[in-house]
Amino acid sequence: MHKLAYQPGNSVIHRLYPMTKFSWLIIGSFLVFLINNGVILFVLAGIFLLMLHLINREIWMVRGFRLIIFTGLLLLILYLVFDKSGQTLFDCNIELFSLTSGGMNTGLCVSGRFMAIVFLSYLLILTTDPNHLAYALMKIGLPYRYGFMLVTSLRLAPLMEEEGRTIYRAQLVRGVHYDRSNVKKLFLIVRQFMTPLLISALRRADKLAFSLEGRGFGRYPGRTFRTQTNPSILDITTSIILSLFFAMLFLINYGSLI
């Protein structure tokens, strides 16, 4: 099992400017609510899934990913089974198993939207270094104090994870058993685990504050940034293609209504 985290690579999506991806995640999430044709949404989710698969063949091994697909399909099935509005498409004698157009479209819509948004977020997370995203956000106006909250937590998270592992091992070699049957004892053990972790986190925060102050952090209301990658022609082309793509989806969606 893999963690859901940035994985370095060199795909087109990897090379896009973080803000381009972030903006399209937001825009895309809105647009899927404007489309009301279940089939289009379901196909859209399928396209995103294909992109995910092309970017990372091991996407199926990412923790929680199968649960997302399961939830999406379950939503579809629940609507098919319980929403009986619209015309009957397939009739069998048991009412629960007959299909109606209303149930079908609403099911595909809800499930398609859910999966499209989740897959789109996965695309962003898997291909974007969160550090670059934080810097990009600060460059377009996110107050740098908040931006660096994100940067420092990104830096400290793996360290804390490593510390957690060491503390667990240190408990193990001192004869601690994680006995789940005894809740009171388990609570004590968890407290014994959290105490060193918390103290260590506070100590780190203290030293980091020291280092921040010693290097002029917060001295001026603004700050500059070193030369970093900027949006390129790739971002413009991708944005144009995506705009055309969504325009086409709208045309299919609403064109058919006329």
Add this chain to the structure above:
Amino acid sequence: MTFIDIQQFSYTYPGEQTPTLRNLNLSIDQGAFVVITGISGSGKSTLGKAIAGFLFQDEEPNYTGKIWVNNVNMAQITLYEASERVAYIQQNPEDQFCTLTVMDEIAFGLENLCINAGEIDKKINEVLSIVKGFHLKDRNLATLSGGEKQKVAIASMLALSPDVLILDEPTSNLDPIATENIFKSLYHIRQSQELTIIIIEHKLNQLKPYEPETYELKCGALKPRTSINAYKPGCSKAVRNLTTNQNSTHKENKPLIEIHQLDVTLGGQRILHDINLNIVQDEFVALMGPNGSGKSTLLETIMGFHEIRSGSITTVDHEISKERTSALVQHVGYIFQNPDHQLFTQSVWDEATFTSGNLHMLNDDRKSKADELLAQMGLISRKNDHPHRLSYGEKRRLNLIAAMLHAPQLLLIDELLIGQDMANAHAWMNILKTYTQQGNTVVLVNHHSDLTQDYCDRVLFMNDGRIVINQTSSEAFKTIESLGYNAFLPSLEWDRMYA
């Protein structure tokens, strides 16, 4: 010309009774290369922070006296202004990184000062060349070795063009090779940049070639030291005589650790290669080698923390691939590198008796043994204190008691002596030596060649995941020299080399 002038400076930490620094006087010339040494807890870091201006920020002043840097009274300027003059680098570079990549880290201070992008890029290249770390430019901080991290920390401070650079034990987490490298770069920086450099350090032997001005901080006051060589506490000689006679042969003793053709792969990377090793009862074994050579991984594997792909390990009659770590607890004591990660309880006494309690072995005998050990290590008066209130050295002693009290046959220790002065180090090595003489075995990861030579029976030297030397201490250092790992040689050899 006097550049740093400290006059009658005293400082008491808020909530403390006794001052940490007492009427301290010191004058340092511009461009000097100064080393401040002293026992653990003597106030070296406090002095460093005082010069860097950090101690003048308390709401109510806790200091008396004056500190002038380049004719500026440090008490009268803001911390931001102070940081432009004096850069203070903390003990562990990991603690001071604010970003994730080398370039962001070096740019960080400059960006805060609103320097324009072009200037920043130029400065990054410049300081990386000064610390000879240009090849690190595009790396992520997490992928750097300890020595490389320290170089980046120094570079990120140099980028701010300070007049004074203070380094608080810059090499405490580094192996001797990386240590030598850092000292060499610092000396070079000081020569090329006309910087005043103050190093707070225990490792005086390796600083010898650079002929620094050396001061010792003792009881809150500074004394110049004329000779670096003299830095060995008087008591150590007696200890030495006591232990060098104990050269018993252990060959017939029962093996406690048996390793055959062990390979360990972690995260797709092969960390240990073809390890074959026997460690028997009564032995005091030092595990040495550069950072990243696999010492910690070897200890962890012996304790059963890692999956074994090929080869076998038997630890105190338990075959590791078949048994859980918990089966070993009674027989093996294990001390991790960071004391804070292994203090779980609410009092020193609870901590000392924690393992015995978990193993249901806490009888009256064991309790009186705990009292005895606490008294021996000077912790009996702190019996009811919270363990996290202890000083670093005290925590380390408590770790040692906590691991030893249930009398395990085997003690595995992943560095005990980091940041400890020689007097403490000798005392602890003596305790471990006595423990082995009582029929137990100790395996200690140790960078300190002098102490290894004085106390340990055998040296295992690792490099690149392999055991390259496995010999008695006296033979091992000859082999270490013949293989060219000169930085790992004891001080007597250093004296000979730099005579």
